[in-house]
Amino acid sequence: MAEGGRVYGGLPHLARSEQRRQRLLEAALDAIGEAGIKGLSLRAVCARAGLTSRYFYESFPDLDALLLALFDSVIDEVTAAAVQAVATAPWEALARSRAGLEAGIHVVSSDHRKAKVLLVSSSGHGPLQQRRREKLVEVAGVMSKITREFYGAEKITPTDARLTTITFAAGFIELLDEWLSGTLAIPLPRLVDHMAKMFVASATVHSVSSG
Incomplete structure (x- = not known):
């Protein structure tokens, strides 16, 4: 065990969660930059971030x-x-x-x-x-x-x-x-x-x- 939980790919679980959260934020920033608020959807953000909806809900309730x-x-x-x-x-x-x-x-x-x-x-x-x-x-x-x-x-x-x-x-x-x-x-x-x-x-x- 390492601080923050089990280690996968060289990163503790909490660090990986934060990394995914930042990917989702960056994806949302790109989506809004291209199409404004209309471009923001769960599917679009997850696709841009390369993550499933499971990981979206790990970071944000909606x-x-x-x-x-x-x-x-x-x-x-x-x-x-x-x-x-x-x-x-x-x-x-x-x-x-x-x-x-x-x-x-x-x-x-x-x-x-x-x-x-x-x-x-x-x-x-x-x-x-x-x-x-x-x-x-x-x-x-x-x-x-x-x-x-x-x-x-x-x-x-x-x-x-x-x-x-x-x-x-x-x-x-x-x-x-x-x-x-x-x-x-x-x-x-x-x-x-x-x-x-x-x-x-x-x-x-x-x-x-x-x-």
């Missing part, structure tokens, strides 16, 4: 669960890329904002499949709409933490940071949808520059409690 996991993976990749870029950017507000936006947008602008996943999430699909809201709040939390660390926690209250970052994160996602769909026909550098300046301008806004 197609909605697969779609949610795929959406999570794209948003998490965008967030991780942005956080890494901000961490290595010069210690200057606009430079850090631009770096984070450029890195995050690059994840989806350089891979049309991932862009399609984001666009599907705004198309009205029920479970995705709820997950989209949840991830928006999660991303805003990451932004809030970075913003307060940069400007100083004593200058920006948690509530002010939350108000600002949720507003910005929601606007950013909607604006990115417009740009990815082609509705907003402007060069990427202008999109990044405009959003970066908007965030820097609003980052330290302080509102007075009425209660």
Whole structure:
């Protein structure tokens, strides 16, 4: 026995299960990239992944669960890329904002499949709409933490940071949808520059409690 169960083909059972799960996610990404949500079916995904339905249900209870996991993976990749870029950017507000936006947008602008996943999430699909809201709040939390660390926690209250970052994160996602769909026909550098300046301008806004 090895950690994670019995070993087959040099890999523990849990590692093989995770490998199959990743194959299914990649297959779903390809299917959506080619035909959008209409291309996503259990049969199509299993055929692309070279797996039977038995292995599909080992990883996901249904197609909605697969779609949610795929959406999570794209948003998490965008967030991780942005956080890494901000961490290595010069210690200057606009430079850090631009770096984070450029890195995050690059994840989806350089891979049309991932862009399609984001666009599907705004198309009205029920479970995705709820997950989209949840991830928006999660991303805003990451932004809030970075913003307060940069400007100083004593200058920006948690509530002010939350108000600002949720507003910005929601606007950013909607604006990115417009740009990815082609509705907003402007060069990427202008999109990044405009959003970066908007965030820097609003980052330290302080509102007075009425209660």
